[in-house]
Amino acid sequence: MSDVSFVRTEMLPEQAPPASEVGAIGWIRHNLFSGWFNSILTLISLYAIYYVLSGVLPWVFQSVWNANSLNECREIMMATWGSTHGHACWAVINDRWLQLLFGFYPSHLYWRPIVALLLLLVALAPVLYSDRVPTKMLIFSAIYPFLMVWLMWGGTIWGPISAALGFVVGWGVYTLVSKQLSGLFGIILGVLASVVWWLVISSYFASAMASIIPIGIEAVQSRQFGGFMLAILLGVVAIGVSLPIGIVLALGRQSDLLIVKYLCVGFIEFIRGVPLITLLFVASLLLNLFLPPGTNFDIILRVMIMMTLFSAAYMAEVIRGGLAALPRGQYEGADSLGLNYWQAQRLIIMPQALKISIPGIVSTFIGIFKDTTLVSIIGLFDVIGLASAIRADTAWNGIYWELFAFIAALFFVVCFSMSRYSMYLERKLQTGHR
Amino acid sequence: MTTLTDPPKEQFRLSMLLYDTRYRSATIQVIALIGFMLLAAWIISNTIQNLEALGKPVEFGFFGESASYDINQRLLEYSSQDSHLRAAFIGLLNTLVVAVLGCITATIVGVLVGVLRLSNNWLVARIMTVYVEMFRNVPVLLWIVLAMAILIEGLPAPNAFRGDNPTATMDLFNSVAVTNRGVYIPEFLFSRSLGDIHLFGTSSIRFDVSLDLIAFLIVLGGSIFTMRKVSAWAAAKQEATGDRPKIWHIQLGILFVPMIILLAALGFHLGYPELKGFNFKGGTHMRNSLIALWLALSLYTAAFIAEIVRAGILAISKGQSEAAAALGLRPGRIMRLVILPQALRVIIPPMISNYLNLTKNSSLAIAVGYMDITGTLGGITMNQTGRELECVLLLMLVYLCISLSISAVMNWYNNRVKLVER
């Protein structure tokens, strides 16, 4: 036997993979030029990107930030670059950005909408991060709506408090009566008591308390709301108020009670069948006709009402989806425990259905939020309405792209982050269930 | 011994309306109905009182009055002498035009983008993601306004086509003019035209139907019918002999020869747009407002459709196509017979609501001055006559009818697809 072996006994040293398969080049080959078709697509895309960026970037960055009017802007552009084309005049944003954000809200009170927005995030925390935030925080969530109304509109603190007391009164009557008589009577009388409180007593109570213990902050007319703040406010109010209405509508649509069911279906399909703009026409032109003669409240509140009805219909469909996604066994389980309809809904069905619906609710919110721009068509000063008003100022007449670019960027940032959050939530909820 | 006794005869007591589950639901329903009717009665009586105070009784007589405004983009003839009702009808057709065009384009773009988002070309997939996110997260009103602005600023004015040294030229062998007033495309003309039939006399929904078009459709229908017969014959032959006869050239002949003969007989030619005076004359003029609205609506909706399509495709497990391939199906057939029927089931319901949204969003046409029904009935007519109640209610009714018909048609289609699949 010789020690000649025809089989290699030692391992060859590992060789580096071919340069064309790894690293940047490999990645490019695999992802961009993996065939003639892909190569062509890549080249076309590259050209498209170059075309867009070469137009937009100089416009964005070779721009004027400090000027008092469009003419001044043009003069600066002429002096700097020798032409007025292809340069943005961001001076208009510099001049008016606070107005675009807050509308005509008094400037020394800007802290109030900001605080309201921050507190909104706090109030939403127990709902959105239920695993990390103590449940006790829900109490704050319940108080928040009243707090927000007070912060935004200002005035005496007794208004929101007396409105909140309506719920307390209703609850008190309910517990009292349901012990004495029956649950159903309790609900009816409780609701009646609340309604009586709100319609008859609350304003006297509020004004009496206000004269005894005057606590209040400067009142702000809702006419002064505007800009991006108005979009957020309309969106939050519409979604917040429409949530309970939507739950009721969704339950009504699923119920066995024929008349109730058809009333709910009729409402939902009607609202979903007409464009929002017609509902806004109703708010601006007809709502006063529908109310008793002499009733007159301002356009922002009327728009809020119509937006709420609008989003309630969509919300009902989202929640119906959540209800439908619950396994049948949950309903049967609740029945087998001997829970009645409302107990089952409150303890078993709704907590789960609402949790599943959160992504849907968020995307409804994004939709409503984007749709708030439509109020500019009926003459409210949201961002787009304000943009028109700014262009009607002699100083800025003729400016165009800068304002719309700014508005688009604002909406993009807010909506994009919300949609990302909703996707994250969807993933989280999915792992929670499987 | 035990004796069976009858259960005590129940007597109806008033409290049973509340406590007995048999009656309780009826009670609740009656209460709900009464509540609803009270609310409706309250609103109606308020409205009547308010209108009386304003001195504006509800009446629709103003629809017969002359509208006295002009509409530029229209499918049917209309002049400012026509009635408000006619103007509303023209507007309705305009709404339908942009809705149909938008839905078709949105579907095509949406499917394309949805597929490209799954492309293995990193750059293309990223660009498509950017497109989807950009369009989904900015309000559609803004897109409509921006689309209009881009068309106006980006395209040449008719002026630019003028003179010995024009800065802009017409496209496609001098047949299409793309200007910032709209696109002029060649129109179909017949030198030996059969004329028109006038339908509905002088009412406000009157329209003319070209007999040429009818003749064309009849011939086309006849050709298609014959083609079906031929392919049925071919199929029968295949069944009987196992050989499928070559029929594609026959089919093509059946389709085109009668059509060409008819067109020649009618003296068919194209009318090209020409620069005369201030504007291009001749050809079909698609106004910028229509194009901007159409583009913005379809690109916006396409972003949503792309997501739906992507989700639909991802929802089909890979095993399906692998199994189909294992059965020996060709890729085209795998798509048509296995993937698509299943994906459609996921895709169609959200698609319906996107079509509905597009149609409803077309009401934003007023932002670019496209005279849809919101612009005519809910715009100028309402302004000029001051009949807000009548106009808005009618407007809502019209949209409701459109939406309900779209959902009815799409639901019917959805059910059909479902049946095929199960």
Next chain:
Amino acid sequence: MKKSVILGVATVAGLAAAAATAGTVDDVKARGKLNCGVTTGLVGFAAPDANGEWKGFDVAVCRAVAAAVLGDASAVEFVPTTGKTRFTALASGEIDMLARNTTWTFSRDVDLKFEFVGVNYYDGQGFMVPKALGVTSAKELDGATVCIQTGTTTELNLADFFRSNNISYEPVPIETNAEAQQQYLAGACDVYTTDASGLAATRATFENPGDHVLLPEIISKEPLGPLVRHGDHEWGDVVRWTLNALISAEELGVTSANIDELSSGAGDNPEVNRLLGTEGTLGEMLGLDADWAARAIKAGGNYGEVFAQNIGEETPIGLARGLNAQWTDGGLLYSPPFR
């Protein structure tokens, strides 16, 4: 949990509903604020500035009325209205008066049940074309593309004009002046038509105003004026005579410079005395105090001063007085006497 927001809404609504019962004068006094409808923005006539303060020619009328009734020219809530919403807002009582360059027409006065209290600007619909087009008369515009603002009487006038001259045109309806301006400049329309004041104001903001000409034809009469609801004559009188006071003040030479001096005591001119309340009881007859007109004039000056400040030749808008000069100067402004 958020039901309460609607309650907040309802309470505020309830508070608002308490008003709007007695006459408008009393309502305004009780409220301490005048609700005045203006446009959502028209150069020179009404637009909010960077501080949210409204400025303009129509705005000045609102301020004068507020000064006359409430004694404070800043006690005005400006309610922006669109072409659609303006009449409903007035009819429903949401606003007390409308000063939104609204044309006084028969049907608005009679059919829509409003009361035009006067004219604060005599306007007419005109045409603007680029000079390069070489057009000298609107009758040469056969086949032209015309940009118009919707929601106004302009589109009706335009249809009438082209029909009566038997020439064709292509209307491009546009929602706002700013967009119309953009389309016109880009060449998307050959002609821009709107009120002549608007045309001049628009042209003034162009990069090269000299490249555009206004055609000589004025195809309509557009008397623009403030209006109030039909039937409330006391309030109508207040607004009407406030406007007349501004016009008379210019005629009588009362300006914001000399008004303090003139209203300190009765002077030589009896009409000035009556106007400024140093003689007679005109204010009392109107249900206001004696120096109501003096306050109205002090708010922004007399008609001529308001004009000069907002749209006059010294401003970028640069409108000449033209028809809006006093009758003594060959214009149409003619206030009934204060007697």
